Amino acid sequence: MAQELPLELYRWLVVHQAIEQAKPTFRPNGKCEIEAAVANEFSNGVRIAKLTVAIAMEKGVQLDLSALATLKNSSTPASRLYNWNVLVQVLAVSYRHWRPWASR
Numbered sequence: 001m002a003q004e005l006p007l008e009l010y011r012w013l014v015v016h017q018a019i020e021q022a023k024p025t026f027r028p029n030g031k032c033e034i035e036a037a038v039a040n041e042f043s044n045g046v047r048i049a050k051l052t053v054a055i056a057m058e059k060g061v062q063l064d065l066s067a068l069a070t071l072k073n074s075s076t077p078a079s080r081l082y083n084w085n086v087l088v089q090v091l092a093v094s095y096r097h098w099r100p101w102a103s104r
Contacts (some may be wrong), residue, residue: 003039004031014057018051040075045083046069056094064090 010032025033072079
């Protein structure tokens with residue numbers, strides 16, 4: 001099932017390379033529709049990992065890319081749980097090492 005996003009969020013995701021959809025479908029309600037496969041990849045965490053990497057690079061934060069390489073591109077409950085557990089672990093470790101308030 002396709003998913004609708006506010007246009008500003010869609011643009012932000014494109015800028016951060018989480019969505020590559022060149023020709024989005026615009027709806028009369030002012031929202032943008034993404035394909036079902038892309039929506040599924042957000043749900044299972046694969047696109048969130050891409051977004052996380054892009055933002056980390058922008059901010060100069062190091063991530064455990066080897067852990068992110070183990071994500072599964074599947075929509076089963078087990079693979080979604082696995083992926084989100086990996087993402088939480090990677091983000092928790094990165095957060096502990098990157099403390100912007102400590103440099104002030």
